[in-house]
Amino acid sequence: MIEIKQLFKRFEGNEVLRGVDLTIGKGHTTAIIGSSGSGKSVLLKHIIGLLKPEAGCVFLDGVCVTDLNYEQLKDVRKKMAMVFQGAALFDSMTIAENVGIGLYSHTRMSREQIARRVTECLDWVGLHKIEKLSPAELSGGMQKRVAIARAIAMEPEILLYDEPTTGLDPIRANSINDLIVHLQNKLDVTSIVVTHDMNSVERIADFVAFLHNGRIRFEGTVQELRESEDVILRNFVEGVDEVETLAA
Ligand SMILES: Nc1ncnc2c1ncn2[C@@H]1O[C@H](COP(=O)(O)OP(=O)(O)O)[C@@H](O)[C@H]1O
Numbered sequence: 001m002i003e004i005k006q007l008f009k010r011f012e013g014n015e016v017l018r019g020v021d022l023t024i025g026k027g028h029t030t031a032i033i034g035s036s037g038s039g040k041s042v043l044l045k046h047i048i049g050l051l052k053p054e055a056g057c058v059f060l061d062g063v064c065v066t067d068l069n070y071e072q073l074k075d076v077r078k079k080m081a082m083v084f085q086g087a088a089l090f091d092s093m094t095i096a097e098n099v100g101i102g103l104y105s106h107t108r109m110s111r112e113q114i115a116r117r118v119t120e121c122l123d124w125v126g127l128h129k130i131e132k133l134s135p136a137e138l139s140g141g142m143q144k145r146v147a148i149a150r151a152i153a154m155e156p157e158i159l160l161y162d163e164p165t166t167g168l169d170p171i172r173a174n175s176i177n178d179l180i181v182h183l184q185n186k187l188d189v190t191s192i193v194v195t196h197d198m199n200s201v202e203r204i205a206d207f208v209a210f211l212h213n214g215r216i217r218f219e220g221t222v223q224e225l226r227e228s229e230d231v232i233l234r235n236f237v238e239g240v241d242e243v244e245t246l247a248a
């Protein structure tokens with residue numbers, strides 16, 4: 001469903017993506033792992049069309065989205081929603097306004113319909129009666145949930161998460177992992193999760209892609225990841241564990 005072919009992206013002298021090839025199947029959860037600064041967020045931004053590559057294509061249902069202009073991209077964007085790193089909520093708006101923002105600007109739904117949809121989406125992510133609060137009144141974990149509610153409000157086919165558990169304590173991180181799995185099953189979407197959290201990978205992913213030196217160095221199931229003897233991949237996987245143990 002999503003096919004990334006020979007994607008190249010450079011910022012001035014910094015070659016971030018150097019020929020990324022990756023196929024992401026429908027209806028599964030794919031984790032994209034890689035060390036900090038390896039280009040995971042840059043890759044996600046190409047998938048939703050926020051960045052344009054120097055060369056290569058992201059094909060969505062056979063259409064090269066990286067070639068589309070702004071108008072044409074609107075249709076593609078309706079199929080996708082991204083949960084940004086942090087939570088990227090608007091501080092001056094209520095929770096209800098934050099979750100409903102896409103519905104206000106991109107649909108003809110009435111205020112009542114939007115209010116119902118907002119409450120429904122907050123229910124999905126396990127939040128109740130917080131519509132009138134402001135983001136500052138919520139904990140980091142709750143803000144993440146609101147960001148996820150906002151993403152699912154538009155009924156996307158593809159959900160992209162950028163580091164959804166970063167900055168959360170292990171218990172809250174796991175409850176976000178469980179939520180990602182729950183939504184995956186309930187909404188039957190395609191989920192793409194960028195993370196450097198191996199615990200998260202174990203809990204949520206069907207498939208894993210390892211981004212290293214600007215290319216996909218490993219692509220396979222979680223079981224295949226465990227069995228891989230590639231030293232660089234092993235160092236990444238075990239190195240992360242070590243750092244986490246030290247931090248704990
Ligand atoms: N808009 C930008 N302008 C210049 N450099 C960027 C930009 N976005 C990302 N980069 C650089 O690209 C590299 C990869 O960044 P990023 O995708 O954010 O890494 P990560 O894997 O941690 O998400 C980094 O060296 C970063 O500094």
Ligand SMILES: [Mg+2]
Pocket residue numbers: 040041042085162163
């Ligand atoms: Mg990032």
